[in-house]
Amino acid sequence: MNEADQRATMPGESDERYQEGVVDLLAALAYGELSAFDRLAEDARTAPTLTGRAALSSMAAAEIGHYRMLEQALAARGVKVDQAMQPFAEPFEAFNSSTAPHSWLESLVKAYVGDGLAADFYREVAEWLDSGNRELVLTVLADTGHSAFAEREVQAACADDRSLRDKLTLWGRRLLGEAITQAQYVVAERDALSELIITGSGDLTGIGAMFRRLQSNHTKRMGQLGLG
Template sequence: MSAPTAPDSALVDLLGLVAYGELLAFDRLAADARLAPDLRRRAALSEMAAAEIGNYRRIADRISVLGVLPDDAMAPYVEALQAYHDSTEPKDWLEAVTKAYVGDGITDDFLRAIAGALDEPDRQLVLDVLHESRYAEFAAAEIRAAIEADRRVANRLSMWARRLVGEALSQAGRVAAADRGALTALIARREGVEVPALFRRLTAAHTERMAAVGLNN
């Protein structure tokens, strides 16, 4: 009788990062929904929160199937990701939707790139938990409407978005140290893909998203 195959440590580390990100996103969106100016928008953010906790459950279940406790897989990322959210807590509704728009966009671009290095069923699982386009469209519409009503909002939200990205990059360094090279290893599995090139593409995509809603980078 052969011994059970050890789980792919790089895969487990990535899924642990995704799982904790989804769990924190649920917390964030549920709290931010209270900042909404009306019930329609409060419900929209609450729906986003519900989707995040559903995604968390799918990832956590997959980690368990791989023979690892979800808590153990997530543990290396708790400090860095919690620090990011603690340092970027929105003060009002527009800051909340900008954080969702900017943060979710960068996260989705990164996961989409990483998913290409995974085998099935994990490739499709990671792609499945990417945020639905209607959520990005909702956040973008809120930002555009606010800028149209008051052009001064663009400067404030542009500064807020730059702060979000700066904090994200700062904490990304801590995540990279925590994951024991797992993400780098996964990226390296894709022929011709290097970490600096990947981050250049992520930055370019972020700049395009900013411009699309009337914010500057």
């Protein structure tokens, strides 16, 4: 099924179940943005240089700006963001708890890999949304500058340290596994969101293909960090 056909089969904006799935998607994205703000603000305080501190502080500010956009979009639907986000708090925090970094570089890799995987997932789903919601999701996913900063920092640190490079490579693989496990759990627990994804992807085979694309993008992203 091509992209045009997929969109043609999506429910209309007046479809109640579709709108419920969209609210779940926006709420999950909002909690992710709020979590990213918290993480970047904390990482900024532990940055080894003032340049790094300023860079991460600026990124944190951008993330909270994205969160406010989603809060306003949900409010326009008569939905309170705190209530809508509540079902996603536990799985997000479970991921953060199981992947707590132990160094500045692990923090950078986690943000780069975790945020990258999440962005890839939301961009996939955005292609199945009506134009207004698709534009909102893609705007919220705009790069805050973290990608280029993380690439420079990790590449420089690992340039002459094979042991560190190997350690961070294993760390990246662990993050991939944990992130996909949590994503699958969230989708399985939210019926409307699951229906939205199944309808958009065509069937369960389409969902499997989507997760394979996420894994492929992860491999490319690790290569951009200089980690194989």
